[in-house]
Amino acid sequence: MNRADAPLLSVRDVVMRFGGVVALNSVSFDVTGGQICGLIGPNGSGKTTLFNCISGIYRSTAGEITFDGTRLTGAKRHRMAGLGIGRTFQNVALFRALSVRENILVGAHHLGHTGFIANALRLPAVRAEAEAAATPLAELLELLDLTAMAEESAGALPFPIQKRVELARALIGRPKLLLLDEPAGGLNHAEVDALAELLQRIRGPYQLTILLVEHHMSLVMRVSEKVVALEFGRKIADGTPDEVRRDPEVIRAYLGETEAEAHHAGAA
Amino acid sequence: MNRNRSAVWGGLGVFAVLVALAFVSSSYHLFQLTMLVVYAVAVLGMVVLTGYNGQISLGQGAFFAIGSYVTAILMANYNWPYWATVPVAAAASALMGFLIGFPALRLGGLYLALTTFALAVAVPQVLKVDALSGLTGGVQGLTMDKAEAPFHLPLTGDQWIYLFTLIVGGLMFLLAWNLTRGRIGRAMMAVREQSTAAEAMGINLAGLKTRTFAVSAMLTGVAGALSSIAVQFVAPDSFNFFLSITLFVGLVVGGVDSIPGALFGGAFVEFLPNIANEISKAAPGAIYGAILIAFMFVMPRGVGGLLSRLARRARKPAVAAE
Numbered sequence: 115m116n117r118a119d120a121p122l123l124s125v126r127d128v129v130m131r132f133g134g135v136v137a138l139n140s141v142s143f144d145v146t147g148g149q150i151c152g153l154i155g156p157n158g159s160g161k162t163t164l165f166n167c168i169s170g171i172y173r174s175t176a177g178e179i180t181f182d183g184t185r186l187t188g189a190k191r192h193r194m195a196g197l198g199i200g201r202t203f204q205n206v207a208l209f210r211a212l213s214v215r216e217n218i219l220v221g222a223h224h225l226g227h228t229g230f231i232a233n234a235l236r237l238p239a240v241r242a243e244a245e246a247a248a249t250p251l252a253e254l255l256e257l258l259d260l261t262a263m264a265e266e267s268a269g270a271l272p273f274p275i276q277k278r279v280e281l282a283r284a285l286i287g288r289p290k291l292l293l294l295d296e297p298a299g300g301l302n303h304a305e306v307d308a309l310a311e312l313l314q315r316i317r318g319p320y321q322l323t324i325l326l327v328e329h330h331m332s333l334v335m336r337v338s339e340k341v342v343a344l345e346f347g348r349k350i351a352d353g354t355p356d357e358v359r360r361d362p363e364v365i366r367a368y369l370g371e372t373e374a375e376a377h378h379a380g381a382a
Numbered sequence: 383m384n385r386n387r388s389a390v391w392g393g394l395g396v397f398a399v400l401v402a403l404a405f406v407s408s409s410y411h412l413f414q415l416t417m418l419v420v421y422a423v424a425v426l427g428m429v430v431l432t433g434y435n436g437q438i439s440l441g442q443g444a445f446f447a448i449g450s451y452v453t454a455i456l457m458a459n460y461n462w463p464y465w466a467t468v469p470v471a472a473a474a475s476a477l478m479g480f481l482i483g484f485p486a487l488r489l490g491g492l493y494l495a496l497t498t499f500a501l502a503v504a505v506p507q508v509l510k511v512d513a514l515s516g517l518t519g520g521v522q523g524l525t526m527d528k529a530e531a532p533f534h535l536p537l538t539g540d541q542w543i544y545l546f547t548l549i550v551g552g553l554m555f556l557l558a559w560n561l562t563r564g565r566i567g568r569a570m571m572a573v574r575e576q577s578t579a580a581e582a583m584g585i586n587l588a589g590l591k592t593r594t595f596a597v598s599a600m601l602t603g604v605a606g607a608l609s610s611i612a613v614q615f616v617a618p619d620s621f622n623f624f625l626s627i628t629l630f631v632g633l634v635v636g637g638v639d640s641i642p643g644a645l646f647g648g649a650f651v652e653f654l655p656n657i658a659n660e661i662s663k664a665a666p667g668a669i670y671g672a673i674l675i676a677f678m679f680v681m682p683r684g685v686g687g688l689l690s691r692l693a694r695r696a697r698k699p700a701v702a703a704e
Binding site: 200201219228229243287 | 578
């Protein structure tokens with residue numbers, strides 16, 4: 115699909131200011147097609163802000179983000195899905211009253227074209243669209259082990275299952291780039307293992323490039339080919355998990371902090 | 383799939399019963415049944431807007447008035463046949479809904495409630511304005527001829543008006559049912575549930591909300607047109623703010639997110655004032671209020687909520703058997 119050397123996602127000198135606070139200070143990095151890239155950093159390092167800039171929730175103060183040859187800076191939020199960017203949310207943002215099946219089908223909204231009149235009259239195009247979605251829906255229900263609860267209200271399901279529903283909802287839209295916002299948050303050890311295994315399993319068949327923001331170091335280090343580390347809105351390291359793990363800046367910023375916390379040493 | 387089929391059969395059954403009532407009811411009861419269907423269609427417009435899309439309109443009476451007046455003006459001033467006025471009334475109220483919704487929906491839910499409230503307060507007075515009285519009949523309103531059964535059908539005028547209302551109303555229910563069951567209906571509910579996620583799935587929030595508002599205005603406007611045909615008279619004061627509130631009550635009692643519930647909402651709007659009046663001539667308002675509160679205790683999610691709970695219970699064994 116993409117030439118190996120041309121990045122699918124390119125973040126160039128992105129600056130984000132909230133009033134006087136500089137949340138992102140000239141951050142640049144690339145994600146190549148097919149890669150899983152982990153974005154790490156201590157609390158307040160700007161990783162969620164950066165994530166929101168890429169997904170269009172925030173508009174960066176300066177710099178440029180391009181995806182698959184298109185400038186994302188300033189693109190409308192509802193255009194992201196159509197460009198090929200799917201996402202999940204930090205604390206799960208499902209349509210709680212809708213069934214699992216309906217939740218997943220909303221993920222395919224941007225693939226459809228029928229409007230109000232066609233739907234009200236149930237024109238053949240509407241039926242064709244419903245049929246076209248049926249196969250990928252069934253596949254995803256099966257893949258994510260959701261078939262048994264397809265008709266349950268999403269809001270009534272346990273949190274780890276909701277996370278799988280969200281993943282299915284993102285995947286049915288056939289994204290080229292999947293943005294995962296703290297996918298391991300709220301999961302126990304075994305569930306994180308299952309998630310890591312799942313990400314490895316889906317990336318091939320769904321031809322995914324994944325950018326994941328994560329607190330959970332072991333997940334990031336296990337699944338990513340590339341890791342970008344942020345601290346106080348600056349990029350402090352960028353490379354393979356091994357390179358980043360050994361980077362003195364990262365050890366100081368990231369591991370140093372947890373060590374300090376572990377010893378209740380108080381803030382420096 | 384199966385669930386949809388049984389709902390369609392249920393709808394057809396109700397429709398058949400309502401048709402049969404045309405042949406066994408007195409003309410007084412036929413008028414009441416006609417108005418029941420009229421209000422049900424008006425409430426249906428609010429179900430789509432509030433129940434499915436989560437937007438609140440406090441001024442649905444304004445769209446009812448617009449539909450009524452379009453039909454009345456075309457019939458009384460331009461001698462249009464009654465049936466031909468309905469599509470025009472539908473288009474006019476949809477357009478009005480689109481124009482009102484366009485700016486208001488961008489501002490957020492409470493602003494829509496306020497804007498529609500303002501509209502409901504303004505419309506009766508605009509209808510009275512002298513400059514327009516050549517068209518609207520001013521304070522006096524307009525009187526129209528009564529519709530007669532076509533093709534020499536052996537039906538009285540009242541029977542025909544009821545059946546006509548039922549056919550158009552049934553069509554509106556069918557359109558609303560289809561609309562809310564596909565891609566667009568899911569998008570409406572997604573926006574209601576979680577607008578940030580809906581947007582990330584590619585749903586254009588402002589576009590969807592504005593169109594939904596136009597659909598809602600259209601349905602309520604069609605109800606207004608049907609009421610003009612049934613009453614053969616319009617006057618500004620029939621469309622005061624109280625009408626909007628009454629329809630809102632019908633929405634809540636029927637069940638905000640239930641399309642079949644709209645029929646019960648319509649029945650509530652049509653019959654409850656009479657019932658309250660029969661129980662106590664001295665304080666019908668108090669009785670009305672008491673019944674309303676009792677209703678909310680017994681059926682907190684309206685009649686529609688009760689219906690869907692019963693349907694789920696009936697379906698449970700079937701699901702277990704799979």
